[in-house]
Amino acid sequence: MILVRRRSPLFFAIINACKERNLPIAGADLLRIGGELAVRDLVALLSFLATPEDDLSLAAALRSPLFGWSEAALYQLAQGRGKRPLWRVLEKRAEQHEATHRILRDLRDQADFLRPYDLLERILIRHDGRRRLLARLGxxxxxxxxxxxSQALAYERLQVPSLTGFLIWMEAEEVSIKRQIDSASNQLRVMTVHGAKGLESTIVYLPDTTRPRWQDRHEIVAVDGNLWWKPNKDRQPDALSDTLAARRQKEREEWVRLLYVAMTRAEQWLIVAAAGDVGKADQDSWYNMVSAGLDHAGATRVEFPTGRGKRMEVGRWHERPEAAPTPTKQALTLPEWLKSPAPKPAHEPVDVVTPSALGGDKALPGSPGEGDTDTAMTRGSQIHLLLEHLPDHPEKDWARVAEWLLRDGDLAADQATRADVLKEAANVLRAPHLSHLFAPDALAEVDLTAPIGTRRLHGTIDRLIITENRVLVVDFKTNALVPDRPEDTPDGLLAQMGAYRTALQQIYPHHQVDTAILWTRPARVMLLPNDLVMRTFGRLDGSDDHT
Structure with a gap:
C-alpha cells in the first residue's frame, strides 16, 4: 500500500511509474468518471452520434482505440475539406475506410432508436469496443x-432516455466512485491516508512526507462571536493573533493524527521516504517527525540503495530466512476417463406428472362458482394453508394467525374473505370426529415422489397417518357441492387418490394403503374404496396395470 496526503501530481506520478515497470497496480483509489480516457473516448463517439456535424468529437473518436486511426490518417481525411463536415467527407471515402464507415453508419442508424445504455452496449460488444479499449488502456x-x-442505467431511471439528454446529464454531473479493492489481492494500492482508514497492508510506503505549507486562506476570522477582516501579520491585534495561533495549533494536531493513521496501516513493514523538501529538522514535516522518533528509539543507520537512512531493527534482522525449496515439476498422467467424452445417460429423462394434472373433472356439475376456477382455487389454497398451520396454535390465537398468513403474497385476502375461510377451517378443526387427523402424530404436507410406469409422480399429501399395519392418505377438498357417495366423486379426484395409493404401495409394500377425502364444507371424511380409485386412476393414466 502506498499512501499519500492528497491526490497531487506525486500521486499520479507513482501510478504511472508503477505501470511503466509493469508492476501489478490497482490504479487510483477514487475514480472520476469524466476523467477516464475510456469514458472520454466513448462520450466523444456518443457526441458525434448525437450531432454528426461535431467534427472535434468525430476526430477524437477516430483517434481513440475504438477505431485506432493514426494522426496521419486523420489529417489526410480532414485537410482540404473546406467547410464540409468531417462525416460527409468520410462517407464519400467509405471505400477507403470501409470498417470504420460500417461501424459509424450502423451506430448512426440506431442512435435515434436505442436508449443510451443499449447504444453503449452495441459499441462495446457488437463492435468490439470493450476489447479494443482494454487492449490499449489496460x-x-x-x-x-x-x-x-451504470450512469446510463441511472439516467434512464430518472429521465425519459435520449442520447442528447444523457450527454447533457453527464456534463452536469461530476461523478466519482471509490474503488473497492480487495485487501487480500497482491496488487499495489495507491491511495490517500484518509481513504485508507480502516485498511491494513503487510508493507506500507509513505513517500509524501515533505513539510506542510500552512496557509490560512480564510480572510474573515470569527473572534468572540465577531467577524474580523484578517490584516497583515504585523498589523493584527492580539485577540486575532491568538485566534489564528489556536487554529494553527488545531491544524497541527490534526496533521499529527493523520501521520498516526498512516503509520498504523502497516502490519509488518513501514517504509518512509520523501519526494521533495522536508525542511529543517525542527520543522513539522512527517519525514522529520519519523526521523526524530527513530533516533529516540535507537534506530540503526544503514546504507540503502537509494542513499543513507535509518532502520528500526527488531530480532535477528541480518539473518536471511531459509529459501523455500523450489517445487519440482512432475509429469501428470491423466486417467483415460478425463480424455474421453462423457457417456450418454443410460436412461432418457422421464416425464414428471402431478396427481392433480391427470385430468378428469374436479367438481360435480352445477357446483356454485364452477366457472370462476381461479377464485375457487385461491379459496381452496387459503383453507389448506389455515388447516396446515392453525393446529399448531391455541384456538384463541387462530384469528391472529390467519390474519398473518393471509396478509401478503398470492393468497392475501380481505377481511371478509379471511373471516369466511377461517370459519370453514375452524369448523373442521373443532369437529371431534376429525381430531385424529390433526393429532401430533399425523404428518402434514408430505412431499411424495415415486416411479409410476414410465413416468415419475411428484405430489404433496395434505395429511398422512401411518400406523403399524395401515397407511391412510387424506386429501382436503373445498368443493362447494359435495357428493353423497364415493361413486359420485368426480373422476379427477378419484384418479388423484389412486396415484397417491400407487406411489405409497411402493414405499410401504407390507401396509394396507387406504385413501380418504376430507370435505371441508360439511367437515366430513369420505373413505374411498380401493378398487374405485385404482380403476379410475388406471383409466385416466392410460394404463390397465394398476391394482
Missing amino acids: GEAEDGIDALL
Missing part, C-alpha cells in the same frame, strides 16, 4: 467503462 479502464454503463 485492465483498469474497465472500471470506468462499467461506471459509465
Whole structure:
C-alpha cells in the first residue's frame, strides 16, 4: 500500500511509474468518471452520434482505440475539406475506410432508436469496443467503462432516455466512485491516508512526507462571536493573533493524527521516504517527525540503495530466512476417463406428472362458482394453508394467525374473505370426529415422489397417518357441492387418490394403503374404496396395470 496526503501530481506520478515497470497496480483509489480516457473516448463517439456535424468529437473518436486511426490518417481525411463536415467527407471515402464507415453508419442508424445504455452496449460488444479499449488502456479502464454503463442505467431511471439528454446529464454531473479493492489481492494500492482508514497492508510506503505549507486562506476570522477582516501579520491585534495561533495549533494536531493513521496501516513493514523538501529538522514535516522518533528509539543507520537512512531493527534482522525449496515439476498422467467424452445417460429423462394434472373433472356439475376456477382455487389454497398451520396454535390465537398468513403474497385476502375461510377451517378443526387427523402424530404436507410406469409422480399429501399395519392418505377438498357417495366423486379426484395409493404401495409394500377425502364444507371424511380409485386412476393414466 502506498499512501499519500492528497491526490497531487506525486500521486499520479507513482501510478504511472508503477505501470511503466509493469508492476501489478490497482490504479487510483477514487475514480472520476469524466476523467477516464475510456469514458472520454466513448462520450466523444456518443457526441458525434448525437450531432454528426461535431467534427472535434468525430476526430477524437477516430483517434481513440475504438477505431485506432493514426494522426496521419486523420489529417489526410480532414485537410482540404473546406467547410464540409468531417462525416460527409468520410462517407464519400467509405471505400477507403470501409470498417470504420460500417461501424459509424450502423451506430448512426440506431442512435435515434436505442436508449443510451443499449447504444453503449452495441459499441462495446457488437463492435468490439470493450476489447479494443482494454487492449490499449489496460485492465483498469474497465472500471470506468462499467461506471459509465451504470450512469446510463441511472439516467434512464430518472429521465425519459435520449442520447442528447444523457450527454447533457453527464456534463452536469461530476461523478466519482471509490474503488473497492480487495485487501487480500497482491496488487499495489495507491491511495490517500484518509481513504485508507480502516485498511491494513503487510508493507506500507509513505513517500509524501515533505513539510506542510500552512496557509490560512480564510480572510474573515470569527473572534468572540465577531467577524474580523484578517490584516497583515504585523498589523493584527492580539485577540486575532491568538485566534489564528489556536487554529494553527488545531491544524497541527490534526496533521499529527493523520501521520498516526498512516503509520498504523502497516502490519509488518513501514517504509518512509520523501519526494521533495522536508525542511529543517525542527520543522513539522512527517519525514522529520519519523526521523526524530527513530533516533529516540535507537534506530540503526544503514546504507540503502537509494542513499543513507535509518532502520528500526527488531530480532535477528541480518539473518536471511531459509529459501523455500523450489517445487519440482512432475509429469501428470491423466486417467483415460478425463480424455474421453462423457457417456450418454443410460436412461432418457422421464416425464414428471402431478396427481392433480391427470385430468378428469374436479367438481360435480352445477357446483356454485364452477366457472370462476381461479377464485375457487385461491379459496381452496387459503383453507389448506389455515388447516396446515392453525393446529399448531391455541384456538384463541387462530384469528391472529390467519390474519398473518393471509396478509401478503398470492393468497392475501380481505377481511371478509379471511373471516369466511377461517370459519370453514375452524369448523373442521373443532369437529371431534376429525381430531385424529390433526393429532401430533399425523404428518402434514408430505412431499411424495415415486416411479409410476414410465413416468415419475411428484405430489404433496395434505395429511398422512401411518400406523403399524395401515397407511391412510387424506386429501382436503373445498368443493362447494359435495357428493353423497364415493361413486359420485368426480373422476379427477378419484384418479388423484389412486396415484397417491400407487406411489405409497411402493414405499410401504407390507401396509394396507387406504385413501380418504376430507370435505371441508360439511367437515366430513369420505373413505374411498380401493378398487374405485385404482380403476379410475388406471383409466385416466392410460394404463390397465394398476391394482
